[in-house]
Amino acid sequence: MTQKTFSNLLKAAIVLAFLCCAAVYGLYVPALADECRTMEASLSALYLPGLIFVELTFLPILIGLFFAWRVASDIGRDNSFSRENAGRMKNISFLALFDVAYFWLGILVFWFGFNAKSGPMLILAALIGSAGIIVAVCAGALSHLILKAAVLREENDLTV
Numbered sequence: 001m002t003q004k005t006f007s008n009l010l011k012a013a014i015v016l017a018f019l020c021c022a023a024v025y026g027l028y029v030p031a032l033a034d035e036c037r038t039m040e041a042s043l044s045a046l047y048l049p050g051l052i053f054v055e056l057t058f059l060p061i062l063i064g065l066f067f068a069w070r071v072a073s074d075i076g077r078d079n080s081f082s083r084e085n086a087g088r089m090k091n092i093s094f095l096a097l098f099d100v101a102y103f104w105l106g107i108l109v110f111w112f113g114f115n116a117k118s119g120p121m122l123i124l125a126a127l128i129g130s131a132g133i134i135v136a137v138c139a140g141a142l143s144h145l146i147l148k149a150a151v152l153r154e155e156n157d158l159t160v
Helices: 003-039 041-056 058-076 083-113 119-159
Strands: none
Touching: 003 041, 003 058, 041 058, 041 083, 058 083, 083 119
16 A cells, blocks of 8 residues: 555545544534433533533544644655654644543533533443543554654664
């Protein structure tokens, strides 16, 4: 597989991830919030704050997808192992950690502050938080490996 083909596959995966996130945040989250509002009258006051809170978790994902697109573009230009790509992967890792921290802080505020206790929602929140931590750890590890490869590449370029 050529660099350009691999880059195009990565970009297709990024577009697919964006479309899936847009569907979830644009269709599923508002529908779920509306369902929760109609199921329990005590949750109707939390509809708008809860919807805004959850929708804001899309911003770090969107920024992370932008950084991933830039990494895929560099791969297509045969510049996979660069300090810039290491920095972009590090940024993705920090964005994922920030998103998880923001998400869990909000869950705690809604859980304790508004007494909105829902067991299935807490399980869903735990799964989402776990996925964010996995993304953060993987992006951080890739950042470290890309940086090491970039340093080796720079040393080899100086040897010639």
